[in-house]
Amino acid sequence: MRELTTRALARLAREPNGRAKLLESDSAIALLLKLSHSETEQQEAVRGNCLAAMTELGRDVPCRAALIAAGGVEQLVVTAPGEVEALQPAALAALRGMMMAQPGLEQAIAAGAISAMISLLAAPSPAVREKVWRKPSCPPTAL
Numbered sequence: 142m143r144e145l146t147t148r149a150l151a152r153l154a155r156e157p158n159g160r161a162k163l164l165e166s167d168s169a170i171a172l173l174l175k176l177s178h179s180e181t182e183q184q185e186a187v188r189g190n191c192l193a194a195m196t197e198l199g200r201d202v203p204c205r206a207a208l209i210a211a212g213g214v215e216q217l218v219v220t221a222p223g224e225v226e227a228l229q230p231a232a233l234a235a236l237r238g239m240m241m242a243q244p245g246l247e248q249a250i251a252a253g254a255i256s257a258m259i260s261l262l263a264a265p266s267p268a269v270r271e272k273v274w275r276k277p278s279c280p281p282t283a284l
Contacts, residue, residue, distance in 0.1 A: 147176055147190035154197035160204050170211045173198075177235075179220055185228060192231035199238020208238075209245045218252040222260050229261065 150173060153159030163169040176182045177191035195213065198204035208214075214236065221232035236254070239245035 143176060143182070143187045144184060144190065147173075147187050147194070151190045151194040151197065154194040154204075160198065160201050163198070164203055164207055170198075170207050170213075174208075174211055174213055174216055177220075177232075178216060179224055185225060188224075189228055189231060192228060192235050195235035196231065196238055199235055199241065202242070205239055205242050205245065209242060209248065214239050214245050214248040214254075215252045218249055218254045218257050222257050233258075233261070 150163070150169065153163055173191045173194055177188050177195060179188060182188050182191075195208060198208055217232055217236040217239070221229060221236060224232050236249065240249050240254075
């Protein structure tokens with residue numbers, strides 16, 4: 142049941158009207174955060190669906206602000222390094238979305254994101270390392 146529910150939430154997060162409805166709900170963001178936490182949710186599929194929804198929500202300014210206000214940044218900084226390898230890229234993508242806003246970036250730094258990301262640079266999975274460190278899309282001289 143939780144897997145189907147979170148899959149539906151992830152689908153809603155991809156649609157503009159769905160994002161608006163998720164923001165109208167007092168509990169949708171809190172539910173996503175609770176079910177994406179590995180200490181409270183054992184099913185990887187449920188956590189993965191929540192992380193996918195959070196990644197989509199992080200692309201939208203009001204949704205990003207709601208995730209940040211609900212404590213999403215601190216939670217992901219703490220849980221991403223300990224997440225199963227298959228879900229670490231999704232956790233990092235969700236965190237990156239929240240860090241696109243100044244408050245999210247400040248919270249991430251305060252929560253220890255730099256040391257968490259450095260620890261993930263040694264991850265055996267290339268997908269994880271790629272999410273932690275991305276090559277610039279343009280040559281340094283163009284910056």
